[in-house]
Amino acid sequence: MTDFAATKSKFHLPEGIIYLDGNSLGPLPKAASARVTEMVEDEWGEMLITGWNKAGWMALPLALGDRIGRLIGAEPGSVVVGDTLSIKVYQAVASALELVPQRRVILSDNGNFPSDLYMAEGLLCSLGPEHELRVVDPEDVAAQITEDVAVLMLTEVDYRTGRRHDMKALTELAHANGVITVWDLAHSAGAIEVDLAGCKADFAVGCTYKYLNGGPGAPAFIYVAPRLSDKVRPALSGWLGHASPFAFDLDYRPGAGIERMRVGTPPIIQMSALSVAMDIWDMADMAQVRAKSIELTELFITQVEATCPGLTLASPRDPALRGSQVSFRFDEGYAAMQALIARGVIGDFRAPDVMRFGFTPLYIDETDVGRAVDILADIIGNRLWDRPEYKIRQRVT
Known part of the structure; x- marks a missing residue:
């Protein structure tokens, strides 16, 4: 049984802050500062370059990959950590295309995270004009999975609304048509139960700074x-x-299995912080995290709709069809979110009018939900968002 009070105690949560933006950037694990300091001072400082062997730095990408793999239903030894999400999207899609060289179409949807689409566009520009990125409405994806498609590239959970694709059904349909799948789990890993092995997914990518x-x-x-x-x-x-990286051959020979998907030198300081975060995840059961997430999001929706009539639900109402976030549309959503942040409730905004709230049971509970709704209702009901300083657009929204 996951002890959510215990997991919450493992995070640094600033006094007076209700943090509903873990779907964009997770909070600081309390032990991370000490672990990073230890790595910097005792490993880098004292071991210098010998830390690659003595401190096990070179093995971290695979060790962390297996720990993340437990949360996403991946087979042991099938996940590796390193580089950025955009690089991993490019890497996965390019490798997937080569598996079906007779086809030229990447299929995606307009709810996908734009960076994924940008990476696909850039790749196809390099490959030549005969290739096509076909972008359709999310609800039309299944009908567009045809025998001319090479790769289906989708983000499982929509970053704006939390709408969720059916990974198993779409992967089965893709395979029936000879299509390779690439799933982006940026808003899935640590948010919902994922079963990559059970769904027979081909490729998946994701980030580690959100959930x-x-x-x-x-x-x-x-x-x-x-x-x-x-x-x-x-x-x-x-x-x-x-x-054999240290043979320094002039010709490339791919490593065995998932090792070949490593690219550059791993960021060991950042991985040290991630390893501490994974210690907290080792205390959690994903099925129980998901069940608690549904409880919290359902409570939030019910209370917001009862007290904030100016807001319209943008997320699917059925919790089985959404991730661990709730989005509401409001014409003055940006200003309202700035007013919320000023009152200690941190969510975020996505253009043109979406107020986005993430729910992570590891550190969010029913009390947090109730307090957040009370403050939101006050801001909306009394038009407290209608102040010039809340309408100045920051670079990061």
């Missing part, structure tokens, strides 16, 4: 199904994906 609480700029991860991992050619053939 996994690895810190700003924490590295991404990539999954390759074991049935494919010794077949795929890593399009980004970095030196740490080489079969």
Whole structure:
């Protein structure tokens, strides 16, 4: 049984703050500062370059990959951590395309995170005009999975509304049509139960700074199904994906299995912080996290709709069809969110009018939900958002 009071005690949560933005950046695990200091002073400081061997730095990407793999239903040895999410998207899609060289279409939807679409566009520009990025409405994806499609590239949980794709059904449909799947789990890992192995997903990628609480700029991860991992050619053939990195061969030879999807030198300081965050996740059961998330989001929706009539639910009403966030539309959503933040309730805003709230049971409880709704109702009911300073757009929203 997951003890959510115990997990909450493991995070630094500033006094008076209700943090409903873990879907964008997770809070600081209390032990992270000490672990990073230990790594910097005792490992980097005292061991210098010998830390790659003595402190086990070189093994961290695979060790962390297996710990994340437990949360996303991945087989042991099928996930590796490193680089950024955009790089991992490019890497996965490029490798997937090569598995079906006779096809030229990447299928995605307009609810996908724009960076994923940008990476696909850039890749296809390099490959030539015969390739196509086909972007459709989310509800039209299934009908567009046809035998001319090479790769289905989707984010499982929509970053704006929390709408959730059916990974199992779409993957089965894709495979029936000879299509390779690439799933972005940025808003899934640590938020909902994921079963990559059970769904027979081909590739998956995700970040670790949102629900996994690895810190700003924490590295991404990539999954390759074991049935494919010794077949795929890593399009980004970095030196740490080489079969023998320290042989310094002039020709590239891919490493075994998921090792070949390593690219550059791993960010060890950031991985040290992530390892502490994963210690907290080791205290949690994903099925219980998901059940608690549904309780909290249902409570939030019920109370907001009862007290804030100016807000319109943008997320799916059925909790089975959404992730661990709730979004409401409001014409003055940006100003209202700034007013909320000024009152100690931190969510975020996505253009043009979406107020977005993330719910992480590891540190959010029913009391937090009630207090947040009371403050939101006061701001909306009394038009406290209608002040000039709340309408000045910051660079990060």
